[in-house]
Amino acid sequence: EAQVTQNxxxxxxxTGKKLTVTCSQNMNHEYMSWYRQDPGLGLRxxxxxxxxxxxxxxxxxxxxxxSRKEKRNFPLILESPSPNQxxxxxxxxxxxxxxxxxxxxxxxxxLTVV
Amino acid sequence: DAKTTQPxxxxxxxxxxxxxxxxxxxxxxxxYVYWYRQIHSQGPQYIIHGLKNNETNEMAxxxxxxDRKSSTLILPHATLRDTAVYYCIVRVIYNQGGKLxxxxxxxxxxxx
Numbered sequence: 001e002a003q004v005t006q007n008x009x010x011x012x013x014x015t016g017k018k019l020t021v022t023c024s025q026n027m028n029h030e031y032m033s034w035y036r037q038d039p040g041l042g043l044r045x046x047x048x049x050x051x052x053x054x055x056x057x058x059x060x061x062x063x064x065x066x067s068r069k070e071k072r073n074f075p076l077i078l079e080s081p082s083p084n085q086x087x088x089x090x091x092x093x094x095x096x097x098x099x100x101x102x103x104x105x106x107x108x109x110x111l112t113v114v
Numbered sequence: 115d116a117k118t119t120q121p122x123x124x125x126x127x128x129x130x131x132x133x134x135x136x137x138x139x140x141x142x143x144x145x146y147v148y149w150y151r152q153i154h155s156q157g158p159q160y161i162i163h164g165l166k167n168n169e170t171n172e173m174a175x176x177x178x179x180x181d182r183k184s185s186t187l188i189l190p191h192a193t194l195r196d197t198a199v200y201y202c203i204v205r206v207i208y209n210q211g212g213k214l215x216x217x218x219x220x221x222x223x224x225x226x
Contacts, residue, residue, distance in 0.1 A: 102160025
């Protein structure tokens with residue numbers, strides 16, 4: 001089944017403890033992106049990647065890092081998480097950044113930073 | 115990308131058609147109308163998109179007015195599983211970063 005897989009689904013962590021949220025897609029998509037969703041603010045793009053080793057900032061990149069060493073994986077790294085990064089995170093992929101057919105989203109990762 | 119306006123919430127009876135409106139009065143000629151939905155904090159799901167012609171797929175139909183300033187998403191026979199937040203998004207096909215700008219959407223409640 002074609003899908004975007006995120007792990008973990010739920011995570012509670014403490015301020016300052018580095019963490020990684022993984023994202024993997026099995027559709028050979030070139031484009032991948034991370035969003036966060038917060039009440040009243042909707043979904044906002046954090047980072048995106050147009051292909052292996054090509055990444056760029058979205059609208060809210062502060063406090064996050066990403067890497068794209070393989071086509072299928074696009075992990076989101078929080079080097080020193082803070083409570084304002086408590087949010088619902090989604091990874092998305094598509095065959096191109098300007099795909100005609102829409103993006104496929106993962107099921108989400110609910111992160112709580114205490 | 116043009117801004118969209120949607121009603122905050124709507125109800126629909128199960129088995130009836132759900133018609134979700136969207137206003138995008140500032141849409142440009144090269145901007146498409148996309149619809150996504152999000153079921154209870156799951157990842158958004160692509161539904162349909164169009165430029166100026168009406169479109170239909172296995173999930174829904176999209177009706178775009180001739181002046182392209184508004185559109186309607188139609189779920190022909192709504193079921194309880196169609197209860198979700200529906201987002202109307204206007205964007206050019208080629209934008210830097212490929213991001214989708216999600217507004218507040220319409221919360222559709224399908225009732226038995």
